[in-house]
Amino acid sequence: MEQHMINKFENIYKEESDAIFRFCLLRVSDREKALDLTQETFLRLWKSMLKGEEILNNKAFLFKIAHRLIIDWYRKKKSFSLESILERREDEEYDILDENTDTESLSTQAEARHLIEKINDLPSYHRTPVYLRYVEDLSPVEIGKILGISANAASVRINRGLKELKEQYEK
Template identity: 50%
Template sequence: MESDILKNKFIRIYNGESSSIFRFCFLRTSDKEVAIDLMQDTFMRFWNSLSRGGKEIRNERAFLFAIARNSITDWYRKKRTLSLESLAENSEMDVEAFMNTPQKEEIEMAHEAKFLMEKICELDPLYQHVIYFRFVEGLGPKEIAEILGESMNVVSVRIHRGIKQLRSVAGYDEKKHEK
């Protein structure tokens, strides 16, 4: 009976979070197959944690992103030839795969999304993750803090500074006019 409850919980969480975890993995690897493998690895590790019991998982989403981040780090250690910047260099990148953009939206929206994702990759690494989690995944500072193991205050400051840096690298600086 308890295993049925665990299975149902896992299925519910998988159905709700798998696309977000895939997008996160795809953004970091620029390879659909690798992203799928990393997503599967993330959910296997999550299942193992659920089935073992032990510590209660208070925020499943934050826990999943932490597992995914660790899986990506492990993957990069094994494959040093790939880099986070390959996303920006990949001209055949499928923006719809990680932005979940409906096909009927304007082509301009896809180009703007691609442009902004490229600019996020140019940010200082301290800001890349917080900007991605905040604006692509829609997480709040508290969830981001749990994922990154930082305080909410640190995350809020990084979001603010990351937005400022993103505006600068994207050419959206607000210039104050002198009289």
């Protein structure tokens, strides 16, 4: 029984771990912190599975937990002084390198950095829906579940956010 559960969890982990990591990295801009958040997200899933809770949509469940953990992290971060945050932001670069990174891929990641900056410049209520729709390829229904809004409201936010993103790209 437990082995069956472990196998199930491993399958979910293989499929979704990179997406959750990306989602966290994009929001917190810190590789180590993103790894921590990813681990915490999967730990929560594992606890729920051990308790025997039924999860209908694993992907939506994981993104919802990650989204809430990121919000909690931002709330804790507010306790730092505003000056220190501003100082860090000037020098900060997205640490998205991994063991496979080489000189070729570095040049190709320029577009990704640019897009991440543009997505992060969007207002908070457009940022997450646009990212989840176009990068993670989630449906408006799933996005609505993650954000706690209706599918209709999610699709409205996606369209408006995409329009704004395109305008920023054209500038």
